Amino acid sequence: MNPMVASSESAVETAPVAKTVQLSRARRAAILKALADPHRLKLLERIAASTCPLGCAEALSTLAISPATLSHHIKELEAAGLVHVERAGKFIHLSLRTEVWSALVASLAALGQPRSTRR
Amino acid sequence: MNPMVASSESAVETAPVAKTVQLSRARRAAILKALADPHRLKLLERIAASTCPLGCAEALSTLAISPATLSHHIKELEAAGLVHVERAGKFIHLSLRTEVWSALVASLAALGQPRSTRR
């Protein structure tokens, strides 16, 4: 895990009451890079659409990829801080980090509004 | 220019009154792919922040890249439908397609809201 994500991660973690957290440029870039792969985007969409944490079996049935590739993609999404991975015995469960997602959306929304005060 | 972007482009063009247009999944994926490069993201931010169309000279002064590389990135952003490129003699001017951007933001916002009715 690189230090940039880790430090931003703790910033998000220590501000749980904040609905929308400010993303650094580096963080934004890292997240957008993680979203560049079509399979990863589809996986994230599937995770987001799930009312409960998603298992690998279900993820695999959504995407036509090997377990190895899924593992790789999950790792990328986790590294980008987009998903939370919880292990339960042999199984893992994936959920969207909604606060990070909201921060991204807000960040991108602000980009399209050049007249607002921005640093 | 690939037919996917072209057809979505005309849909956007023919609906100028619509503040937020629905993006197809493919379109969304294509845009996010275009945003994956840090230089391209920075360029888009610079374009968005500009109150008037941005010239190449200004873009080059923002990014420490060669003119050839800038040209490549511009082409990518244009192909993704994110920017409008206008030629004025020897010069070109870049502007953000705000309606596409808004559609992207809306699209991503909807992704983070699994309980809303989505197709």
Added chain:
DNA sequence: TCGACATTTCGACAGCTATCGAATTGATTA
């Protein structure tokens, strides 16, 4: 018409990344 300038195209290249099969690791169960 030629020179200057802005921008693009071209070709090469290095680095990145998605993908997979096989091996490995870890948890569970009989």
Added chain:
DNA sequence: TAATCAATTCGATAGCTGTCGAAATGTCGA
């Protein structure tokens, strides 16, 4: 304890992509 299963790691590979210098193209002005 061994077998089964879920998931990860590892190594290899093919394709992708950002980057650049050089050449080419197009515009403008003298």
